[in-house]
Amino acid sequence: MANFFAGHAGGLHGHIINNGALAELMRHPKAMKKLQKELEDVVGLERMVEESDLEKLDYLSMVVKETLRLHPVAPLLAHAATEDCTVNGYHIPKKSYVIINAWAIGRDPSAWTDAEEFIPERFEGSDVDVRGNHYQLISFGSGRRRCPGIQLGLTVVQLMLAQLVHCFDWELPNNMLPEELDMSEAFGITMARVKRLIAIPSYRLHK
Numbered sequence: 158m159a160n161f162f163a164g165h166a167g168g169l170h171g172h173i174i175n176n177g178a179l180a181e182l183m184r185h186p187k188a189m190k191k192l193q194k195e196l197e198d199v200v201g202l203e204r205m206v207e208e209s210d211l212e213k214l215d216y217l218s219m220v221v222k223e224t225l226r227l228h229p230v231a232p233l234l235a236h237a238a239t240e241d242c243t244v245n246g247y248h249i250p251k252k253s254y255v256i257i258n259a260w261a262i263g264r265d266p267s268a269w270t271d272a273e274e275f276i277p278e279r280f281e282g283s284d285v286d287v288r289g290n291h292y293q294l295i296s297f298g299s300g301r302r303r304c305p306g307i308q309l310g311l312t313v314v315q316l317m318l319a320q321l322v323h324c325f326d327w328e329l330p331n332n333m334l335p336e337e338l339d340m341s342e343a344f345g346i347t348m349a350r351v352k353r354l355i356a357i358p359s360y361r362l363h364k
């Protein structure tokens with residue numbers, strides 16, 4: 158638990174952006190270009206993206222959702238049953254510890270087409286959000302113990318990712334090909350990349 162809250166305090170946004178979104182975008186150059194194009198259309202290249210731009214950046218929001226689906230910050234959610242209940246025919250006595258595998262739910266092939274693939278477009282025209290209303294995507298948990306920092310968390314992640322992708326082009330080192338990027342993660346209370354992402358930025362704004 159200490160890890161979980163330490164992650165919340167500091168490293169969480171960095172984890173989602175560096176380990177998840179930026180790495181996925183570098184592995185999927187078409188998605189990277191599409192996001193840069195959206196940012197160019199909405200913001201231009203003469204200024205940096207600001208928080209007030211976020212509501213117009215639909216593809217950015219899809220990229221963040223898809224990242225949270227594949228790379229949840231908290232893969233396992235730990236809860237306790239406050240009363241006897243039955244889930245899918247299983248009797249769960251009061252006071253049982255219940256561990257919910259959000260990582261597996263995000264990759265469940267019965268809930269997601271091409272579940273292992275990074276496809277932000279899957280959220281186009283879909284009402285599935287990350288706020289705990291849709292049980293196939295519980296990046297912030299659900300119910301009364303869901304994350305109270307959802308709005309702040311989403312805003313920070315979207316703004317930081319938008320600025321990184323808008324201000325810079327990103328390259329892999331040593332002529333590494335996108336498909337060679339190792340996305341292995343170490344499973345735990347929080348998820349971390351097995352191999353650190355090394356990415357080389359070059360500035361692309363006019364100012």
Ligand code: HEM
Nearest residue numbers: 230231234235296297298299302303304305306309310311
């Ligand atoms: C994108 C960023 C974030 C993600 C993905 C995230 C995710 C989560 C998850 C999965 C839980 C567990 C929910 C459950 O057990 O059902 C949680 C709990 C919590 N989060 Fe976050 N969080 C984020 C940002 C934040 C921020 C910015 C704050 C505070 C400013 C925050 C404060 C908390 C607190 C206090 C809890 C415990 C809630 C409780 O047990 O009742 N989180 N978060």
